[in-house]
Every structure is written in C-alpha cells, then in structure tokens.
Amino acid sequence: MTDQDLMVSEDELHAYVDGELPADRRDTVEAWLASHPDDAGKVVAWRAQADLIRARYGAVAEEKPPQQLDIGRLTRRRTGAIAAAVAAVIAAFLVGGVAGWVARGVETATPSDLALFTSDALDAYRLYTVEVRHPVEVPGDQRPHLVEWLSKRIGSPLRAPELDKIGLKLVGGRLLPGPNGATAFFMYEGPSGERFTLYCGRTSDQEMALRYTTGEKNAAYYWVDQNLAYVLSGPAERDKLHEIAQAAYDQIDQRKPPQGG
Amino acid sequence: MSDFRQRIEAAIPALRRYARALTRNAETADDIVQDTLVRALRSEHLFQGGDTRAWLYTILTNLNRNRLRSLSRRPVLTLIKDSDATTSGPEAGGRDITRALDELAEEQRSALLLVVLEGLTYREVANVQGVPIGTVMSRLARARAQIKAYLDGERPALRRVK
Numbered sequence: 001m002t003d004q005d006l007m008v009s010e011d012e013l014h015a016y017v018d019g020e021l022p023a024d025r026r027d028t029v030e031a032w033l034a035s036h037p038d039d040a041g042k043v044v045a046w047r048a049q050a051d052l053i054r055a056r057y058g059a060v061a062e063e064k065p066p067q068q069l070d071i072g073r074l075t076r077r078r079t080g081a082i083a084a085a086v087a088a089v090i091a092a093f094l095v096g097g098v099a100g101w102v103a104r105g106v107e108t109a110t111p112s113d114l115a116l117f118t119s120d121a122l123d124a125y126r127l128y129t130v131e132v133r134h135p136v137e138v139p140g141d142q143r144p145h146l147v148e149w150l151s152k153r154i155g156s157p158l159r160a161p162e163l164d165k166i167g168l169k170l171v172g173g174r175l176l177p178g179p180n181g182a183t184a185f186f187m188y189e190g191p192s193g194e195r196f197t198l199y200c201g202r203t204s205d206q207e208m209a210l211r212y213t214t215g216e217k218n219a220a221y222y223w224v225d226q227n228l229a230y231v232l233s234g235p236a237e238r239d240k241l242h243e244i245a246q247a248a249y250d251q252i253d254q255r256k257p258p259q260g261g
Numbered sequence: 262m263s264d265f266r267q268r269i270e271a272a273i274p275a276l277r278r279y280a281r282a283l284t285r286n287a288e289t290a291d292d293i294v295q296d297t298l299v300r301a302l303r304s305e306h307l308f309q310g311g312d313t314r315a316w317l318y319t320i321l322t323n324l325n326r327n328r329l330r331s332l333s334r335r336p337v338l339t340l341i342k343d344s345d346a347t348t349s350g351p352e353a354g355g356r357d358i359t360r361a362l363d364e365l366a367e368e369q370r371s372a373l374l375l376v377v378l379e380g381l382t383y384r385e386v387a388n389v390q391g392v393p394i395g396t397v398m399s400r401l402a403r404a405r406a407q408i409k410a411y412l413d414g415e416r417p418a419l420r421r422v423k
Contacts, residue, residue, distance in 0.1 A: 011398050014405070018376055020383055045409045050377040052358040057282040057378055061274040068291055069277070071270045074298055207327060209299060226327055250307065 008032040013039060017046045113203045113229055116179035118213050118220050121199035121231035124176055124185055125218060129195040136172030136187055146173050150184040156228055158200060160186050161248040167191055168244065179203075188244075196234035196244055203229035210245055212238065221245035225252055268313040269301055275379060276317055282374050283325055285359055293328065297321040318379065319389045322371050329367055361411040369404035372397050 008029050015021040016029045033040040067073065128135050138146040143160060151158045153175055160170055168188040176183045176199070183201035190196070208224040219236040222229065223245070230252070232245040276297060280290035297320045301308075308316060362370055368390060375381045375389060387394045 010402060014398060014401055015383075018383070042405075042409070045412075046405050049358070049361075049405060049408050049412070053282065053362075053374070053377050056358050057278055060278040060281045063274070063277070065273050065277060066291055068295055069273055069298060071266055071273075071298065071302075074295070075266075075302060207296065207324065209303065227330070250304070253304070 006032070008036075008039070010042075013043055014046070017043055017050070113179060113205045113224075114208075114211060114222050117199065117201065117203070117229045117231050118222050120176075120178055120183070121197070121222075121233050122215065122218055122220055124199060125195075125197045125220075125233035128174070128185070128187065129197065135195075137174040139172040140170035142172075143170060150175060153182045154184055154200070154202065154228075155182075156202065156226075158184055158228075159252055161198070161251040163188055163244060163247055166243060166247055168196065171195070194235060196232060196241075198248060199231040199233065200228055202227060205229060210242070210249060212242070214238070223249055225249070265305055265308065265313070266302070269298060269317065272314045272317050273298070275314065276321060279318065279374060279379050280321060280325070282362065282378055283321075283371060285363060289328075293321060293324055296324050300324070312385075315381070315385050315389060318375065318381070319391075322375075322389055325371075326367060357412055358408075361408040364411055365404050365407060369400045369407070372400040373404040373408075376401060 006028060012021060012025060012029055016026070021029060033043060138149065140146070147158055147160050150173060160173065163170075168190055171187040171189050173184060173186040176185045178199070178201040180202045183199060186198040186200075188196045188198070203224055204227070205224045207226075208222075211222045213220045213222065214236050217236055218233060219238065219241055220231050220233040221241060222231050224230070230248070232241065232248055234241050234244065273294065276294045277290060280293050280297075281287060284290045284293065297317060300320050301317055362374075365373070372386055372390065375386045376383070381389070383394050383397050386397045390397065390400075
C-alpha cells in the first residue's frame with residue numbers, strides 16, 4: 001500500500017458519512033479518523049447535522065397528506081378548472097371586455113397578465129393571420145435566425161415549437177409590442193391553410209397550466225412557464241387548439257436545469 | 262388507478278417532507294407538491310420509465326428554483342416564521358437547524374436534503390440537479406461547512422473559554 005492509498009480526501013469523508021464509500025476504503029478511512037481528530041470532529045458534526053434535519057422534518061412524511069394533494073381530486077380538478085375558466089370568460093364577455101374579465105377574477109395570483117396577454121395575442125392573431133403577402137417579418141425557413149433574434153429582444157431563450165408532427169408548418173414570426181415589453185409572435189399553418197399563432201412575452205406571473213379563453217370565432221390557450229407567458233390562438237375549435245397548445249407546451253417544458261455550482 | 266398514478270401517490274409523503282425542509286414553510290411546501298403532482302400527472306406520456314420518485318424530486322426541485330427566482334424579482338417581503346422564538350432546551354436544536362438551512366444557497370440546501378433526508382445517492386442527486394457528481398459533492402461540502410460554522414457560532418455558551 002502506498003502513501004497515496006493512505007491519504008483520505010474530504011470527498012471520502014462525505015462518502016463515508018453518507019454510506020457511499022467503497023467497502024475497500026472503509027478501514028483506511030476509519031484508521032485515518034482515529035489519527036486525525038479534526039477530520040473526526042467534522043464527521044461527528046456532519047452526522048449531528050443530519051440527525052437534526054431528520055429530527056426536525058422526518059415526521060412530515062408520517063402525516064396524512066392534506067386533501068389538496070389527493071390524486072383523485074387533482075385529476076378531476078384539471079377538467080373542472082378549465083370549465084370554471086370558460087364560465088368566467090363567458091361571464092366576463094357578458095359584463096364587457098377586459099374590465100369584466102379582471103373584475104370577475106379567476107383563481108390566479110395576477111389575472112391581469114392572463115387577460116392582457118390573451119387580449120393582445122388575439123388582436124395580433126386577427127390582424128396578421130388574414131395577411132396574404134406579409135403575415136410575418138422573418139419566414140419560417142430562417143428558423144434559427146428568427147428564434148435567435150426574438151430571444152435576444154425578449155431577453156430569454158425562446159423556442160419555436162416544431163409542430164410538423166401534428167401537421168403544422170412554421171410560417172415565420174415577428175416582433176410585437178406586448179403588455180410587458182417586447183413580445184415574440186410565431187405563426188403556423190395547417191394543410192388547409194388554417195393559421196395558429198403563438199404569442200410569447202415576459203411575465204412575473206407564477207407558473208400556470210393551460211387556461212382556455214374563447215370568443216365567437218377565435219380562442220386561445222394561455223400558460224406561464226419560467227417567467228414567460230404564452231398564448232396559443234386559433235379558430236375556436238377547442239379540441240384542435242388544445243392538441244396544439246399541449247404539443248407546444250410540452251416542447252417548451254422539456255428543459256434541463258442550468259449547469260453550474 | 263393506473264400503476265403510474267399509484268407510484269406518484271406513494272411518493273407524496275416523501276415529497277412533502279422534502280418540500281417542507283426545502284421551503285421551511287408548510288403552506289408553500291404543499292403548494293409546490295401540488296404543482297409537482299399536477300405537472301407529473303399531465304406529463305405521464307413524457308415519462309420514459311425508470312424511477313418515478315427521482316423524477317418527482319426533479320420536478321419539485323425545478324419548481325422551487327423557479328419560485329425563488331420569481332420571488333427575487335419582486336419587492337422583498339420578510340416572513341417571520343419562528344413563532345416559538347423563546348423555545349429553549351432540546352427544542353432549540355430544531356430552530357437552529359432551520360435557521361442554518363435558511364442561510365444556505367438553494368442548490369446546496371437541495372443537495373444536502375436529498376442526501377440526508379431523502380436518502381438519494383450522489384448519482385441520483387446529480388441527475389435531479391442536472392450537474393456532474395463533482396458539483397454535487399462540492400455543494401454538499403459547502404452546505405455542511407456552512408451549517409457547522411453557523412451552529413458553532415450560534416452557541417457561544419457551549420464554547421469553553423480558557
């Protein structure tokens with residue numbers, strides 16, 4: 001055995017405490033601790049910390065989870081919440097425009113962004129999807145350039161979801177003013193020329209799952225992911241729109257946590 | 262109920278424990294667990310098999326990080342959590358460790374709790390946090406050193422003065 005083999009690193013001390021040390025190093029580490037009181041003191045302290053943490057929080061796992069976390073209830077709520085949102089929107093339209101929508105409120109922290117984004121996105125949808133010659137500023141065949149440019153202007157890395165699998169081609173995109181500054185606007189086209197748009201800008205809203213809003217002809221799904229609000233707009237065919245929103249949502253959602261220590 | 266849902270349901274007590282220690286606030290913790298469950302149920306089709314529990318820890322850890330980020334952009338609201346500030350004796354240990362955890366950077370706290378409280382291996386923590394094992398080790402080392410310094414400093418009465 002060389003001197004190198006007899007040296008014990010701090011990483012090994014952690015591994016020893018956490019039961020991750022290879023069995024053939026155990027004796028060496030224990031011999032080391034017997035002759036290095038400072039390191040032995042660290043090991044004792046780390047174990048004591050772990051005991052304190054387990055003593056303080058361990059019992060939480062013995063508690064009966066609150067009703068809020070009931071799986072059956074959560075599964076039912078998903079359809080219930082959408083129905084409630086639709087009811088709120090209909091009520092809001094009856095009362096009159098955005099003011100009614102905000103006053104009615106939904107069970108969100110800040111309904112204003114939801115209302116503002118959805119309203120702006122639907123305006124942009126109606127304005128640009130009827131354009132024949134100039135629907136977009138940058139065409140879809142320049143996708144990397146488009147995404148890079150818009151990401152830079154929004155100040156967040158964006159993705160233009162690939163929706164080819166569900167029959168939608170990227171027409172392109174443009175930069176638009178939005179409720180909280182610069183907003184990205186992507187347009188997609190289906191095989192029979194029907195158009196859908198994805199509107200995306202910064203928000204301080206909490207993460208939020210899909211919310212459906214419908215008008216007479218057009219409808220939208222709104223969601224928030226990582227400080228970006230998204231609105232997918234299209235013809236008021238709920239199932240089709242949901243399929244597209246879900247596909248876009250899932251693609252945007254598949255991120256890795258950032259690297260770094 | 263599907264096998265997938267059953268496995269999610271079985272993980273709830275451990276998720277609550279982790280979330281409680283991660284946030285040190287019962288209400289926030291259960292809200293995050295709820296968001297985690299909703300997201301997991303919604304993403305059933307994305308789940309490629311493997312360890313459901315580790316996947317849930319990953320979702321929860323990311324949601325909490327996003328929550329802290331959006332909080333940091335808002336005006337600071339100081340929440341006074343310790344209603345038992347006068348507690349002394351053995352109970353004081355719990356209060357000290359909570360405060361010590363408060364002092365840690367989020368990724369250090371998460372690494373330490375996943376190892377110590379949730380019993381994940383270093384490899385599993387590396388997957389949850391999306392970093393190499395070496396980074397997990399250094400987070401763990403910094404967390405432990407900082408807690409030790411905090412607890413040692415907190416109890417001057419126990420220090421022997423020569």
